Amino acid sequence: xxxxxxxxxxxxxxxxxxxxxxxxxxxxxxxxxxxxxxxxxxxxxxxxxxxxxxxxxxxxxxxxxxxxxxxxxxxxxxxxxxxxxxxxxxxxxxxxxxxxxxxxxxxxxxxxxxxxxxxxxxxxxxxxxxxxxxxxxxxxxxxxxxxxxxxxxxxxxxxxxxxxxxxxxxxxxxxxxxxxxxxxxxxxxxxxxxxxxxxxxxxxxxxxxxxxxxxxxxxxxxxxxxxxxxxxxxxxxxxxxxxxxxxxxxxxxxxxxxxxxxxxxxxxxxxxxxxxxxxxxxxxxxxxxxxxxxxxxxxxxxxxxxxxxxxxxxxxxxxxxxxxxxxxxxxxxxxxxxxxxxxxxxxxxxxxxxxxxxxxxxxxxxxxxxxxxxxxxxxxxxxxxxxxxxxxxxxxxxxx
Amino acid sequence: xxxxxxxxxxxxxxxxxxxxxxxxxxxxxxxxxxxxxxxxxxxxxxxxxxxxxxxxxxxxxxx
Numbered sequence: 001x002x003x004x005x006x007x008x009x010x011x012x013x014x015x016x017x018x019x020x021x022x023x024x025x026x027x028x029x030x031x032x033x034x035x036x037x038x039x040x041x042x043x044x045x046x047x048x049x050x051x052x053x054x055x056x057x058x059x060x061x062x063x064x065x066x067x068x069x070x071x072x073x074x075x076x077x078x079x080x081x082x083x084x085x086x087x088x089x090x091x092x093x094x095x096x097x098x099x100x101x102x103x104x105x106x107x108x109x110x111x112x113x114x115x116x117x118x119x120x121x122x123x124x125x126x127x128x129x130x131x132x133x134x135x136x137x138x139x140x141x142x143x144x145x146x147x148x149x150x151x152x153x154x155x156x157x158x159x160x161x162x163x164x165x166x167x168x169x170x171x172x173x174x175x176x177x178x179x180x181x182x183x184x185x186x187x188x189x190x191x192x193x194x195x196x197x198x199x200x201x202x203x204x205x206x207x208x209x210x211x212x213x214x215x216x217x218x219x220x221x222x223x224x225x226x227x228x229x230x231x232x233x234x235x236x237x238x239x240x241x242x243x244x245x246x247x248x249x250x251x252x253x254x255x256x257x258x259x260x261x262x263x264x265x266x267x268x269x270x271x272x273x274x275x276x277x278x279x280x281x282x283x284x285x286x287x288x289x290x291x292x293x294x295x296x297x298x299x300x301x302x303x304x305x306x307x308x309x310x311x312x313x314x315x316x317x318x319x320x321x322x323x324x325x326x327x328x329x330x331x332x333x334x335x336x337x338x339x340x341x342x343x344x345x346x347x348x349x350x351x352x353x354x355x356x357x358x359x360x361x362x363x364x365x366x367x368x369x370x371x372x373x374x375x376x377x378x379x380x381x382x383x384x385x386x387x388x389x390x391x392x393x394x395x396x397x398x399x400x
Numbered sequence: 401x402x403x404x405x406x407x408x409x410x411x412x413x414x415x416x417x418x419x420x421x422x423x424x425x426x427x428x429x430x431x432x433x434x435x436x437x438x439x440x441x442x443x444x445x446x447x448x449x450x451x452x453x454x455x456x457x458x459x460x461x462x463x
Contacts, residue, residue, distance in 0.1 A: 046455065295415070295453060325413055325455060332411070377426040380414035 004104030011108030012036025015275025018301030037081035111241035124219035145233035153180030157238030176209035264315030272304035336383035337369030348399035409458035416450035
């Protein structure tokens, strides 16, 4: 296939920006359109649950596209969502009624937060995904609420709880699972995260869901599944996300909890996908994954761009070791690899009590993941090591 | 090529060390040490990648 005569990137966040940078970096010099539903130029999301929410950073500081990106000669279409794609005509329909033609298409629309049924749009009830979400929540925190209830102790919820405590607010963290982050981190590590929050004065309620949000208009509290009422002025819902594929329904592109791509990140001829929205066939794990991490969006954005330029049938398989970090209080949690299906977790450096440790995850006779709390250097080494199979016995013997 | 780290931003995430261990090292004290702030041209691609992947965008590559 010849070089595409025009490329449209749908999604103007981390994956989309890095796809655009990679396209230009590889010498692609024809039409490049970047479509974003939000009115903002690409910005960095991790600070939204931390520095920006804390009030120590102004939103401008999160800007990702710097002066160097002006040289990318991108036709920005911001503040207008894509509403559909026509594969035969090779066009993307936009919410303003216009459409844009493409010869190559990058799908990078990310994900949207799940909401609590019946609580959508209620004053005082927030999700946190976008800069505008963050500023709305920050305004409510600035008003000095008597208590914030965070629903869901995933990474966003745990970070929001930590930031609210840092602002001196009373916080209740509600999680239906018996341990925070239990699905990802497992019991013992999740217990340690819960202990960190309790030590910081968070009222941690585990193993109980939220049954209802109380109040006629503005929220006045939540009712838990065990019948307990907790009075509060602000609720933050952090119960995960859904890949943003609504605009692709009926297009003929394969959808299954994300847009489905092959090992090279190709979805269909002339179409690739990257970031939170993409479920691709990871050749190393032998299954399709969707990864919602910051670093992954950068890497996959670049990779999908390369696949697009390689033409149909071309491109290299994309086989990264998933990696992320989360900052909560003065603790930095990092995970490299995949904990899914792990049968054993063992602390091999430091201890849970001192809250500075490295834990390894075993599946079969292999190390499948490494988790660090305030141990960045060993995690960097583990991330590199996990690109190849690592025998469990050898790994634990070496650290015993 | 000169490597500059903004230590007010750096949080020792050690991503740079994973990408370019010849230049960046996070030690057991959890601080980042730049082993060579004028690395050879052959390392430009790695150092640029490290700057790109830094979660705090704390690394700048000059010239």
